[in-house]
Every structure is written in structure tokens, then in C-alpha cells.
Amino acid sequence: xxxxxxxxxxxxxxxxxxxxxxxxxxxxxxxxxxxxxxxxxxxxxxxxxxxxxxxxxxxxxxxxxxxxxxxxxxxxxxxxxxxxxxxxxxxxxxxxxxxxxxxxxxxxxxxxxxxxxxxxxxxxxxxxxxxxxxxxxxxxxxxxxxxxxxxxxxxxxxxxxxxxxxxxxxxxxxxxxxxxxxxxxxxxxxxxxxxxxxxxxxxxxxxxxxxxxxxxxxxxxxxxxxxxxxxxxxxxxxxxxxxxxxxxxxxxxxxxxxxxxxxxxxxxxxxxxxxxxxxxxxxxxxxxxxxxxxxxxxxxxxxxxxxxxxxxxxxxxxxxxxxxxxxxxxxxxxxxxxxxxxxxxxxxxxxxxxxxxxxxxxxxxxxxxxxxxxxxxxxxxxxxxxxxxxx
Numbered sequence: 001x002x003x004x005x006x007x008x009x010x011x012x013x014x015x016x017x018x019x020x021x022x023x024x025x026x027x028x029x030x031x032x033x034x035x036x037x038x039x040x041x042x043x044x045x046x047x048x049x050x051x052x053x054x055x056x057x058x059x060x061x062x063x064x065x066x067x068x069x070x071x072x073x074x075x076x077x078x079x080x081x082x083x084x085x086x087x088x089x090x091x092x093x094x095x096x097x098x099x100x101x102x103x104x105x106x107x108x109x110x111x112x113x114x115x116x117x118x119x120x121x122x123x124x125x126x127x128x129x130x131x132x133x134x135x136x137x138x139x140x141x142x143x144x145x146x147x148x149x150x151x152x153x154x155x156x157x158x159x160x161x162x163x164x165x166x167x168x169x170x171x172x173x174x175x176x177x178x179x180x181x182x183x184x185x186x187x188x189x190x191x192x193x194x195x196x197x198x199x200x201x202x203x204x205x206x207x208x209x210x211x212x213x214x215x216x217x218x219x220x221x222x223x224x225x226x227x228x229x230x231x232x233x234x235x236x237x238x239x240x241x242x243x244x245x246x247x248x249x250x251x252x253x254x255x256x257x258x259x260x261x262x263x264x265x266x267x268x269x270x271x272x273x274x275x276x277x278x279x280x281x282x283x284x285x286x287x288x289x290x291x292x293x294x295x296x297x298x299x300x301x302x303x304x305x306x307x308x309x310x311x312x313x314x315x316x317x318x319x320x321x322x323x324x325x326x327x328x329x330x331x332x333x334x335x336x337x338x339x340x341x342x343x344x345x346x347x348x349x350x351x352x353x354x355x356x357x358x359x360x361x362x363x364x365x366x367x368x369x370x371x372x373x374x375x376x377x378x379x380x381x382x383x384x385x386x387x388x389x390x391x
């Protein structure tokens with residue numbers, strides 16, 4: 001059954017063709033005067049940035065820029081953004097890009113309203129009690145950060161990648177034009193699909209045995225990703241597929257598919273440490289870990305894994321455990337069809353240290369475990385990593 005929950009999605013969504021052209025009118029209507037546009041600085045973004053700046057300036061909004069966002073967004077750039085926001089009295093931070101850019105923008109927005117070093121908010125020395133308003137022009141659907149309340153930042157000095165969550169970090173408005181994703185490289189599209197798929201699975205594989213509306217909604221979203229993932233890569237300018245991916249990425253992470261249930265997140269916690277220690281793209285860490293995680297924990301709820309196999313991959317066998325295992329194999333097969341790695345060897349990590357990696361994982365301090373469908377301690381994590389390495 002659904003557990004008690006409180007859920008608020010405060011983001012306004014402007015979805016459709018040319019959605020970004022409404023940005024000046026929208027922000028002017030809210031009374032904003034100084035916008036910090038945050039992005040990677042890549043050449044392919046320049047025409048879009050020019051359109052955005054034109055719309056903002058047409059509505060008497062002053063635009064400042066900070067580029068240089070990288071995958072696994074860096075604390076050093078966040079600190080620079082905080083400095084600009086304070087000096088220029090920025091009142092709105094606009095992320096133009098995908099998850100890394102959005103997470104970086106959120107950290108800047110929070111840091112600008114915090115008296116100390118922004119990293120304090122991630123280590124627990126400080127608390128996010130307010131933030132500048134945040135907006136997004138989404139160009140890379142994957143992380144769901146465009147309406148979520150989470151920011152993940154990488155401190156390269158300490159090799160830490162830490163997540164914070166606060167209602168103040170949820171963007172107030174997001175502009176979503178699926179046509180902006182037509183030029184995404186196949187590799188990035190594949191990473192995005194895996195990230196969405198994993199976000200849903202982290203919520204779907206719950207210790208609850210009851211199957212209700214949230215489970216069925218999650219199954220529908222997963223099945224859609226399986227159906228259109230490869231099609232979107234092969235037909236990058238098909239609006240139907242790009243629109244579906246853009247919206248699934250959003251609902252996969254803003255808890256529409258996760259309310260009222262205990263969630264897992266073990267795959268993400270392990271994957272985050274892989275990214276932090278070896279600077280690997282987030283989606284690749286997830287596809288490399290998830291199949292081994294599934295094989296390690298499936299016996300804790302064979303009926304749920306068997307149902308997943310049937311509802312997502314149309315697998316129906318007489319033996320329930322064999323059906324569950326075939327669903328895991330199908331998951332791996334799906335990732336391969338996207339061109340994604342399915343074990344640690346395929347990440348080509350030099351000097352992989354499984355003991356160090358397992359020790360770096362952020363375990364629940366109360367239990368020294370991660371996950372929920374099965375509580376995993378450091379030895380379990382080592383076993384999963386070993387399975388993932390041996391393939």
C-alpha cells in the first residue's frame with residue numbers, strides 16, 4: 001500500500017516547440033532583473049544562447065554568463081559562480097544544459113545566499129535555508145534535475161562527490177523544447193536513457209510486496225524507455241521519441257514515480273563513487289553496476305523481479321526465478337543495445353581499487369548500509385563490485 005507522504009512539485013513547465021522563446025516574457029513577468037546564465041560554453045550552444053539572451057534583453061533583463069561546466073560538476077566553478085552572483089546582485093540563475101549544468105546552477109543559487117563557503121552546505125557544516133530562484137532551459141534530458149530538489153557536486157581536491165537535497169533547490173520554471181535535443185550525440189542520449197531507467201528502478205525495487213498504481217506507472221515508463229531508447233538514437237530528429245524521453249526524464253526523478261514507498265538507491269550510491277574517484281560519466285557507472293546489483297539482490301524479492309521481467313520485457317516463464325533472471329539478462333541486453341558498458345572492465349579503469357571504492361561509499365551512518373530491498377554493507381558492496389568486474 002502507499003505509505004504516508006508529502007509531495008510537492010513546484011516547477012512550472014513550459015513544454016513544446018520554441019518553448020525557450022517565452023523566457024523573456026516569463027521572467028519579466030516574475031520581476032527578475034539580473035540573470036546569471038550558466039552553461040558549458042560549447043560551440044553548439046551558441047545559437048541557443050543568442051536566442052535566450054535576445055529574449056531576455058528585449059524584456060529589459062540584464063544577462064551575465066558563466067561557462068565551463070563539465071560532467072561531474074566541479075566545486076571550483078560553483079565557487080566562481082557564487083562570487084559573481086554576490087558581486088553583481090544576481091536575482092535569478094538560469095541553467096542552459098543538462099544535469100551537470102543544473103546541479104551547478106543550484107549550488108550557485110544556494111551558495112549566493114549562504115554566508116560561508118558553499119561546500120559547507122554539502123558536508124553538513126551548513127544548511128540550505130534559502131537560495132536564489134533557479135530556472136532551466138533543458139538541452140539534455142537525463143538526470144531529472146530540471147524539477148528535482150537535489151544537487152550533486154564534485155570536489156576534485158578531496159575526491160568527494162556529495163549530494164544535497166532541499167526544497168529551495170527545485171527550479172521555479174523549466175523550458176522544455178524537445179527539438180533542442182536533436183543534435184545530442186548518440187553516446188549522450190544513451191547515457192540519458194540509462195540514467196532515467198535507473199532513477200525509476202531505484203524507486204520500483206522497493207521492499208514493499210504490494211503492487212499498486214505507482215508500480216504500474218513505473219512499469220509503463222520503463223517499458224516506454226525500452227521501446228523507444230534505440231529508436232531515439234537511430235532517429236534523432238523524430239519529435240515523438242525526443243518528447244517522450246524529455247518528459248520521462250522529468251517524472252523519473254521528481255518522485256512522481258516514487259511517492260509513498262521506501263526507495264533503494266544502492267546502484268546510484270555506488271555509481272557516484274565511481275564517478276568521483278575515476279571521473280566517469282554517470283550513466284556509464286550505472287549501466288556497469290546495475291546488472292550485478294540485480295543479480296546480487298533479486299532473491300530477496302523474486303516475485304517483484306519476475307513481475308519486472310514480464311511487464312517491462314514481456315518475459316513469461318513457468319519458473320518464477322528463471323523469469324526473474326531472464327529479466328535481468330534482458331536489462332543487460334537493453335543497455336548493450338544502447339552501446340553502454342555492462343561491467344567494470346568495459347569502463348577501462350586504470351588501477352581499479354575495489355577495497356578503496358567500497359570504503360568510499362556513503363553508507364547510512366546509523367546502519368553502515370545502503371539500499372532497501374536488501375541492506376548492503378561494505379562486504380556486500382565489495383561482492384557486487386567484484387561481480388561487476390568479472391562480468
